[in-house]
Amino acid sequence: MYTVADLRKGLKITLDGDPYIVTFFEFSKPGKGQALYRTKMKNMINGTTLDRTYRSGETFEPAHLEERTMQYLYKEDTNYTFMDNQSYEQISISEDSIGDAKNFLIDNLEVEVLMFREKPIGITTPNFVNLRVTKTDPWIKGDTTGSDSKPATVETGYVLRVPPFIEEGELITIDTRTGDYSTRVKE
Amino acid sequence: MQHTLFPAARQRNLRSRALILSAVRGFFCSQDFLEVDTPHRIPAPIPECHIDLVHSGSWFLHPSPEICMKRMLSAGFERIYQICHCWRDGERGRLHLPEFTMLEWYRTQADYTSLMDDCKGLITTAAEAVGINGKLVRNGNRISLDGPWEKLSVREAFVRYGGIEAEEALDRDLFDEIMVRDIEPRLGVERPTFLVEYPAERGSLARLKPGDPDVAERFELYIAGLELANAFSELCDPVEQRERFGKELVNRAGLGKTAHPLPEKFLRDLAGMPPSAGIALGLDRLVMLLLDAASIDEVVSFTPEEL
Numbered sequence: 001m002y003t004v005a006d007l008r009k010g011l012k013i014t015l016d017g018d019p020y021i022v023t024f025f026e027f028s029k030p031g032k033g034q035a036l037y038r039t040k041m042k043n044m045i046n047g048t049t050l051d052r053t054y055r056s057g058e059t060f061e062p063a064h065l066e067e068r069t070m071q072y073l074y075k076e077d078t079n080y081t082f083m084d085n086q087s088y089e090q091i092s093i094s095e096d097s098i099g100d101a102k103n104f105l106i107d108n109l110e111v112e113v114l115m116f117r118e119k120p121i122g123i124t125t126p127n128f129v130n131l132r133v134t135k136t137d138p139w140i141k142g143d144t145t146g147s148d149s150k151p152a153t154v155e156t157g158y159v160l161r162v163p164p165f166i167e168e169g170e171l172i173t174i175d176t177r178t179g180d181y182s183t184r185v186k187e
Numbered sequence: 188m189q190h191t192l193f194p195a196a197r198q199r200n201l202r203s204r205a206l207i208l209s210a211v212r213g214f215f216c217s218q219d220f221l222e223v224d225t226p227h228r229i230p231a232p233i234p235e236c237h238i239d240l241v242h243s244g245s246w247f248l249h250p251s252p253e254i255c256m257k258r259m260l261s262a263g264f265e266r267i268y269q270i271c272h273c274w275r276d277g278e279r280g281r282l283h284l285p286e287f288t289m290l291e292w293y294r295t296q297a298d299y300t301s302l303m304d305d306c307k308g309l310i311t312t313a314a315e316a317v318g319i320n321g322k323l324v325r326n327g328n329r330i331s332l333d334g335p336w337e338k339l340s341v342r343e344a345f346v347r348y349g350g351i352e353a354e355e356a357l358d359r360d361l362f363d364e365i366m367v368r369d370i371e372p373r374l375g376v377e378r379p380t381f382l383v384e385y386p387a388e389r390g391s392l393a394r395l396k397p398g399d400p401d402v403a404e405r406f407e408l409y410i411a412g413l414e415l416a417n418a419f420s421e422l423c424d425p426v427e428q429r430e431r432f433g434k435e436l437v438n439r440a441g442l443g444k445t446a447h448p449l450p451e452k453f454l455r456d457l458a459g460m461p462p463s464a465g466i467a468l469g470l471d472r473l474v475m476l477l478l479d480a481a482s483i484d485e486v487v488s489f490t491p492e493e494l
Contacts, residue, residue: 027281029278
């Protein structure tokens with residue numbers, strides 16, 4: 001149990017049954033008035049934010065979140081299936097909870113699945129993943145348009161900007177935190 | 188010698204702080220004030236609902252030097268000031284330290300309007316000590332110190348920024364929330380603002396305004412949204428003061444807070460206190476403001492966490 005004075009940026013608490021992360025926290029006390037704690041909190045399931053002011057003495061339940069290492073297996077309709085590396089149990093996560101990470105999910109990729117009350121609420125991919133380019137325009141030598149990048153589609157369907165020398169069929173490394181091209185993989 | 192404890196910016200801030208302190212003393216000296224030094228450890232502080240005390244044996248570390256300084260006014264001192272540490276338990280944040288530095292001053296035969304002139308003179312002098320002439324920059328706002336300073340009543344501020352009458356905010360127990368969220372950030376952004384005439388029930392130790400007993404002659408000074416000082420035309424009536432202390436004790440009990448003994452000697456001496464005005468200014472915050480520091484941590488030698 002936390003009291004309101006324990007709240008800090010980054011702390012995870014349970015509110016109305018959902019996990020929230022504190023994104024802003026400030027102690028305030030207007031002259032001769034009472035102590036107030038101004039907070040902003042983000043719902044870790046649906047991303048909505050709450051702007052709330054609390055008085056001394058309010059208490060909060062911590063959000064017990066657990067990360068489990070799992071392997072991506074396959075996609076069916078809008079659900080992604082993963083296997084727990086320890087229990088071999090299979091679970092299904094909706095596209096909404098996967099978010100942008102779906103751009104980087106290739107077969108057998110190991111990810112961290114964030115669990116709240118035995119329910120998956122999000123995943124974290126490795127910072128760098130290697131994906132094969134399935135479609136991009138060929139590099140025209142002597143191109144003088146001055147463009148230093150071009151669009152490319154990778155095996156997951158994700159489209160990003162890559163340098164002009166990247167060709168179809170090549171493997172590239174993508175930084176999953178930004179979604180940007182990082183390097184070409186030598187095979 | 189290698190200084191590894193403080194980053195260079197904090198070292199510079201501590202040097203500037205000393206310049207500001209020196210200028211503050213120079214200002215009060217030029218105004219014929221006497222510097223006093225009253226005990227920090229006292230047996231019976233003023234009962235205030237929302238101030239929690241730090242114990243020191245069976246006594247307390249003072250949350251402000253108010254009691255002793257007012258007793259000095261009763262004893263015949265006319266203009267006194269004090270710079271001292273004060274303690275308020277549990278107050279910690281970007282603008283709060285549980286042990287902080289207060290600048291408090293009193294004038295007899297004066298009301299709170301004379302303290303507004305003092306504030307302007309003092310802050311202008313302190314600003315000049317660190318090279319600020321007329322214009323203060325904070326959070327990207329340019330605040331004019333040299334023109335007239337704004338006076339805004341609490342009533343007007345609630346309507347203008349809070350969209351609600353102050354009386355209604357009090358009735359619905361939203362006064363502090365609206366003050367912190369909607370009003371304070373908008374005060375003193377172009378020029379310093381004196382927020383004046385608090386509802387009587389928020390009068391604390393201020394006298395009620397002659398001819399308008401719904402409000403107390405109390406102001407708070409705000410610059411760039413930062414609350415710097417709290418001032419009163421002092422209440423000199425020991426009977427009314429005792430009544431207000433009683434209400435504070437009832438409110439404290441309602442919040443499950445402990446009662447402590449009333450400052451009887453203060454109440455006794457209050458009967459002999461001449462009409463006076465007094466003000467408490469957070470010195471760390473003044474330094475923050477003048478050095479454009481985001482947090483009070485940047486302008487003190489050590490925070491409690493660093494001890």
